[in-house]
Amino acid sequence: MNFYSLFQIVLFMGILLLLAKPLGSFMAKVYQGERTFLDRVLGPVERFVYRLAGVKPKEDMNWKTYAIAAMVFNILGLLVVYAVQRLQGVLPFNPQGLGAITPDSSWNTAVSFASNTNWQGYGGEVTMSYFSQMIGLTVQNFVSAATGMAVLVALIRGIVRHTSKGLGNFWVDLTRSTLYILLPLSIVLALALVSQGVVQTFSEYKTVAMFQPTTDANGNTVTEQVLAVGPAASQIAIKQLGTNGGGFFNVNSAHPFENSTPFSNFLEMLAILVIPAALVYMFGKMVGDTRQGWAILITMTIIFVVFMSLAVWAEQAGNPAFTKMGIDQVQTNINPGGNMEGKETRFGVTNSALWATATTAASNGSVNAMHDSFMPLGGLVPMFMMQLGEIIFGGVGSGLYGMLAFVIVAVFISGLMVGRTPEYLGKKIEAYEMKMASLMLLIPILLAKVGTAIAVVTIAGLATIWNTGGPHGFSEVLYAFSSAANNNGSAFAGLGANNPFYNTALGICMFFARYWLIVPTLAIAGSLVQKKKIPASGGTLPTHTPLFIAWLIGVIMIVGALSFIPALALGPIVEHLMVIGG
Amino acid sequence: MKNQLRPALTIFAMLTIITGVIYPLVVTGISQVIFPTQSNGSIIVIDGKAAGSELIGQQFDNPKYFWGRISAVGYNADLSSGSNYGPMNPALVDSVQARIDALQAADPENTLPIPVDLVTASASGLDPHISVAAALYQVHRVASARGLSEADVQSLVDKYIEGRQFGFLGEPTVNVLKLNLALDGLKLKTQTAYYISNRQLLISRGRTP
Numbered sequence: 001m002n003f004y005s006l007f008q009i010v011l012f013m014g015i016l017l018l019l020a021k022p023l024g025s026f027m028a029k030v031y032q033g034e035r036t037f038l039d040r041v042l043g044p045v046e047r048f049v050y051r052l053a054g055v056k057p058k059e060d061m062n063w064k065t066y067a068i069a070a071m072v073f074n075i076l077g078l079l080v081v082y083a084v085q086r087l088q089g090v091l092p093f094n095p096q097g098l099g100a101i102t103p104d105s106s107w108n109t110a111v112s113f114a115s116n117t118n119w120q121g122y123g124g125e126v127t128m129s130y131f132s133q134m135i136g137l138t139v140q141n142f143v144s145a146a147t148g149m150a151v152l153v154a155l156i157r158g159i160v161r162h163t164s165k166g167l168g169n170f171w172v173d174l175t176r177s178t179l180y181i182l183l184p185l186s187i188v189l190a191l192a193l194v195s196q197g198v199v200q201t202f203s204e205y206k207t208v209a210m211f212q213p214t215t216d217a218n219g220n221t222v223t224e225q226v227l228a229v230g231p232a233a234s235q236i237a238i239k240q241l242g243t244n245g246g247g248f249f250n251v252n253s254a255h256p257f258e259n260s261t262p263f264s265n266f267l268e269m270l271a272i273l274v275i276p277a278a279l280v281y282m283f284g285k286m287v288g289d290t291r292q293g294w295a296i297l298i299t300m301t302i303i304f305v306v307f308m309s310l311a312v313w314a315e316q317a318g319n320p321a322f323t324k325m326g327i328d329q330v331q332t333n334i335n336p337g338g339n340m341e342g343k344e345t346r347f348g349v350t351n352s353a354l355w356a357t358a359t360t361a362a363s364n365g366s367v368n369a370m371h372d373s374f375m376p377l378g379g380l381v382p383m384f385m386m387q388l389g390e391i392i393f394g395g396v397g398s399g400l401y402g403m404l405a406f407v408i409v410a411v412f413i414s415g416l417m418v419g420r421t422p423e424y425l426g427k428k429i430e431a432y433e434m435k436m437a438s439l440m441l442l443i444p445i446l447l448a449k450v451g452t453a454i455a456v457v458t459i460a461g462l463a464t465i466w467n468t469g470g471p472h473g474f475s476e477v478l479y480a481f482s483s484a485a486n487n488n489g490s491a492f493a494g495l496g497a498n499n500p501f502y503n504t505a506l507g508i509c510m511f512f513a514r515y516w517l518i519v520p521t522l523a524i525a526g527s528l529v530q531k532k533k534i535p536a537s538g539g540t541l542p543t544h545t546p547l548f549i550a551w552l553i554g555v556i557m558i559v560g561a562l563s564f565i566p567a568l569a570l571g572p573i574v575e576h577l578m579v580i581g582g
Numbered sequence: 583m584k585n586q587l588r589p590a591l592t593i594f595a596m597l598t599i600i601t602g603v604i605y606p607l608v609v610t611g612i613s614q615v616i617f618p619t620q621s622n623g624s625i626i627v628i629d630g631k632a633a634g635s636e637l638i639g640q641q642f643d644n645p646k647y648f649w650g651r652i653s654a655v656g657y658n659a660d661l662s663s664g665s666n667y668g669p670m671n672p673a674l675v676d677s678v679q680a681r682i683d684a685l686q687a688a689d690p691e692n693t694l695p696i697p698v699d700l701v702t703a704s705a706s707g708l709d710p711h712i713s714v715a716a717a718l719y720q721v722h723r724v725a726s727a728r729g730l731s732e733a734d735v736q737s738l739v740d741k742y743i744e745g746r747q748f749g750f751l752g753e754p755t756v757n758v759l760k761l762n763l764a765l766d767g768l769k770l771k772t773q774t775a776y777y778i779s780n781r782q783l784l785i786s787r788g789r790t791p
Contacts, residue, residue, distance in 0.1 A: 007750055045600075066761035069586045076590050080598075125660055126676035139602040143594075144776050171589045178597055183605065190609045191616075197637050200613040200621040205660055208625060208632040211762060214641045216656065227635055228660040234609040238601075251662040256637035257623065262752025318698065319669050326624060328695035334714035336753045341674060341702040342664045345651065345711035350754035352705075369705045370664035373674075472668035495667035579669060 001316060002331055005350040007272045010188065012269065012354065013301065019274050020297065024281030030180045031153045031173065033057075033236050042179050042189070049175055060166025060341055063526025066154055067519055069170040070147055074114050074515070077140055082110040083138040085128075094129035095204035100128060104506060108503035109406070113140035115514035116148055116395055118239070118246030118489040119506060121498040125228035125249050130202060137246060138235045145242030146177035148397030151518050152279060155401050156286050158525030162533040165550070167525050180267040181275070182242060183258050189271055190237035197260030200233040205487075240271035243395040245365030245489040254344055265347055265368060265504050269355050272364045287425050288291040299549050300361075301393045305557065307392075308357040308383045314378035315339050315353045318582045320579060325423075342347055342373030353378060360385035363395030365489025372467070372476065372492035376576035380568060382490065386482045388560040389444055395487065398514075401521045405440040407543070412554040416552035423540060426533040430481055432529060436520040443516050447509045448483035452567065455505065464496030471578065475571035484509035626763070635659075636761050639710040642762060645688040645727040648712070648720050650758040651699060652681055655707040678702065688704040689723035711755035714743055724765070738764060 029036050050057055061069065084091065085106040089099045092451040101109070105121055110400035112119045113136070122128065128137070129262040130413060150173035157167050194200050205418055206227040213223045236258055246378045253268055277297060283471065284293020316338040318329035331337035343352045352369035359366055360382035371382055385392060391403040408424060410435050415422025422429040455461030464472040476495040483490055484506040491497065607636045624636040634640055639650045650657075654665040667674035681701040686692070697715035715736035717739045742761045745754050757772040 004750060005747065011750075043740040049593060049596045052588040052596065055593075065586075069590070072586045072590045072592065076594055076734055080594070118646075123661065123663075124657050125662070134606050135598060135602045138606065139598045171593055174599070175593060178601065183601065186605065186607060193613060194609075194613040194617045194621050197620045199623050200610050201623075202610060203622070204624065206623050206632065208634045211634060211640055211759060212642050212644055212647060214643070214656070225634065225638070225640060225657065226660045227623055227638055228662075231606045231610055233613065233621070237609075249662050251664060251706045254664070255662050256635075256639075256706060256708055256710060260624075260637050262747040266751055321669070321675055322678060322698060322701075325675075325682060326695060327678070327682075327698050327701055328715070329698045332715070333720070334754060335697045335699075335716075336713055337698060338610050339669070339702075340699045341667065341669070343702075344704050344705050344709050345699055345755050346709075346752050351752060367705075372666040372668060373664065373703075375669050440753040467668045467671050469665070470670075472670060475668075476608075492666075493664070494668060500661055572747055574791075575670065 001312060001350070002333075005312065008350055009312070009354060012266070013305070016270060016273055016277055017297070017301070017553040020277040020281040023274065023278035024293070025285060025294070027181055027278060028284045028285045030176050031282075033580070036180065040186060046175060046179055053171065055169070055171045057169060057172045059169055061169055062165045063154070063158075063167055063522045064210070066170050067522045070151065070518060071515065073143070073170075074147060075400070077143060078114040081113055081136045081140060084132050087345060088129050088132050091129065091131045093131035093134070093202070096129070098127065098129050102495050104500045104503040105498055109208045109505045110581055111507045111510045112489065113137055113246060114144055115487055115510045116144035116242070116244060116363060116398065117134070117484065117487040118244040118480050119484060119491065119510065120246055120250075120252070121236045122502055123250035124247055130230055133229065133235060133248065138238060141235065141238040141242050141244040141246070142178050143174065143397045145182060145238070145244065146174045148395055149177040149279070150174050150397070151521055152397035152401050155404065155521055155525040156283055158528040159427060161529050162288055162531060164529055165526075167522070167529060168219070169491060182238060185241050189241060189267060190233040192237060192267055193233045193264050196264035197256070198233040198236060198258045198264060199229045199526060200231055201229050202231060203229065205229060211454050228259075229257065235513070236268070237271070238266045239477065240364065241275060241366040243272060243276065243362045243399075245251045247366060251367075253366045254370070258379040259368055262346055262351065265351055265355070268366070269351075269358055272358050272362050272366070273393045274394045276362055276399045279397065283400060289425075289544070292425065295544040295549055296400075296407070298401070302475045302549075303392050303553060304357065305363055307385060308354060311378050311381035312350055314351045314381070317375070319375060320323050339373070339375050339378070344368065344369030356382045357385060359490055360388070360488055361392035361394070363390040363398060363487045363489075365483065367490055370493060370574045371479070371490060372494040376475075376572040376579055379479070379492070380572035383475070383479050383482055383572065384560065384564065384568065386488045386562045387445075387448065388487045389441065390488060390554060392554070398487065398517070402440065402517070405437040405521075406556055406559070407552060408437040410443065410548075411541065411543065413555065414551060418539075420539050423534060424506050424543060426536070427528045427531050428534065432525050436524045439520045440517050441559060444485045444513050447513055448478075448481045449563075449567065451485065451505055451509050453480035455481065458501075460501035464502070465494075466496055467494040467566060471571050471575040475575065478567055478571050479497075481509060483515045487513050591632050626759070628763070633763065636757065636760065637710055638708050639704075640759050642758065643684070645723055647765065648717060648724060648756075648758050648760045649700070650712055651704040651709045652677060652702060653707040653709075654703050657708060659708055662706045662708055664705045664707060667703075678732055689726070692719070693720050694719050710757050710759060711744075714756055717756040717761070728765075
């Protein structure tokens with residue numbers, strides 16, 4: 001690792017943590033219904049939406065109503081995305097004349113985008129019309145992210161309020177998340193990306209001359225190059241900010257029209273983590289003790305930096321097989337070095353490994369390099385980040401409510417150790433909260449492992465492992481189910497997943513991973529909000545100290561390790577031993 | 583449940599119009615006005631014809647030109663993809679070896695170590711860049727194929743080095759298509775300058791060597 005690698009990493013983490021406070025304070029205002037500088041423009045729009053929808057913004061919902069509203073809205077979105085794809089051939093904004101999409105692929109994509117996973121079973125530029133990208137996918141990028149943020153805010157209100165039932169109004173939280181937070185940030189980011197060369201046009205695909213004519217696979221001479229374009233920047237901005245990750249083009253943010261320069265790369269990478277990090281600060285502010293937010297933010301940062309360093313090191317070390325062939329993999333000022341297979345020259349190794357860690361720590365899943373071609377330990381990092389449940393910064397909203405489930409478990413275990421009733425932020429943590437938090441931890445683990453197990457013993461599951469089988473083939477399947485079961489969406493793309501088996505199986509994982517976690521989260525909120533607030537006493541475990549941070553890291557790592565080390569041993573770990581053994 | 587149907591339908595429709603129609607249209611409108619070149623694909627125009635995009639690589643295998651990264655899709659820019667070969671896949675070793683053989687066959691006297699990006703496939707299959715080391719490695723071959731001195735080709739490469747953006751972001755690169763266009767003495771007519779580096783600013787403003 002040279003000076004520039006280190007400098008870019010430090011700069012990235014520094015700016016991320018610097019932005020957490022101002023953005024977090026702003027979001028706290030938005031959710032507490034206070035005035036912001038955007039009210040003048042957006043206030044009338046917001047009030048018009050409520051009037052038309054018959055929503056009374058002051059009307060609080062209990063947890064069940066909140067959950068029903070969220071589910072109705074999400075299922076409606078799922079059905080619309082499905083319908084848009086099936087009817088694509090007869091809908092407008094389709095200059096390439098792309099036809100209807102198959103039922104299994106449409107189901108997969110509909111669940112994928114409604115559940116904030118954004119797994120791409122399809123290749124964007126040859127499958128989706130501009131209409132489908134905008135009305136189907138861009139809209140879900142906004143509202144699925146807003147749903148996650150709304151559910152988090154309901155949980156925070158459950159902690160803050162006491163002896164009551166109301167958790168806020170889902171329709172208000174959804175609308176305000178979209179209008180005041182996601183939309184303004186997206187407009188700014190989209191324009192910044194266009195300035196770097198990310199395309200934004202409604203024209204048909206461009207045709208340019210091939211400077212040196214070549215021959216294609218059939219022996220025909222090719223003199224022209226067709227460039228896929230489209231309204232990409234607007235979708236990419238929200239795909240990053242909403243931790244969605246579904247790309248406009250097949251190779252996602254590795255495509256030069258989706259991520260043109262190192263600066264666009266830096267902005268897109270920052271956009272993955274900035275809202276999740278700011279939500280943690282907002283949490284501290286809303287519970288009236290910013291130290292609580294910082295403690296969680298420090299926990300996340302420590303785990304992130306450790307694993308990111310492992311990924312950068314593994315990729316920069318390069319592939320021993322190349323060294324044997326006399327290839328120069330040593331990093332210098334003019335040579336990125338390392339394992340450059342599946343990486344773009346402008347990003348090099350550092351920015352590719354940093355992105356891979358960020359996109360899987362959050363539930364983003366966009367890629368700027370091909371994870372399938374990473375070295376075994378470099379690929380282990382993104383896989384393990386997903387398997388921890390995407391709580392290291394995590395998805396917008398979902399990351400922090402997942403992390404709070406770990407906090408509840410940590411508080412509960414420590415309570416058992418000292419023999420006191422555990423409490424968190426003045427609320428008693430009892431059997432009911434513990435059961436719900438355990439469900440939140442266990443459901444994704446169960447889905448990922450059972451899914452992988454079924455795929456590797458069935459003919460349909462094994463048929464499309466296009467790379468060599470063995471440990472790498474196993475890694476591809478484990479990665480796919482870890483991704484779907486945690487609503488990430490990135491892939492080891494050497495696995496052919498656009499077929500009925502994987503479309504259906506991964507679709508089921510994504511569906512349950514999202515909605516079976518939202519319900520227990522809201523159930524915890526509904527239980528906590530009814531409890532009395534008890535003052536901290538001498539026996540209360542403080543949850544903002546270095547001791548608690550260390551304890552929380554321990555709980556996260558033990559749960560992650562116990563759940564997945566055996567599976568990882570069969571995939572990337574054994575593959576690593578084979579690579580270094582030659 | 584029934585009480586939630588009206589808000590669900592109405593708010594879905596409203597947010598669809600705002601985020602799915604108004605938002606992309608507004609961004610497109612502004613982009614087309616203030617960034618017309620970038621928003622339309624950074625097309626390089628020569629004598630009124632579209633000669634390629636600054637951002638999308640093209641296939642080169644003639645020894646007279648600099649070669650780019652290996653592309654898993656033959657630089658087919660309406661179907662981007664990487665190779666997705668795992669690190670132990672024999673096909674990966676075959677692909678690397680084939681490129682080594684091609685490079686050595688075209689330039690048997692060259693004994694420099696081959697930079698890794700020149701023998702590996704890019705993520706997008708459309709990578710427009712190679713590393714500076716990969717360009718320098720090819721100077722000897724291009725110079726002898728064209729009957730030019732190595733110093734002349736070397737100085738052209740020097741002019742086309744794009745430094746780290748703002749001096750510290752990303753990796754230093756060379757744009758293969760732009761370098762090859764310059765090799766043939768063609769004039770570049772693009773106005774865009776993304777890189778804050780004086781040398782690069784001069785080049786992208788059309789001062790072709």
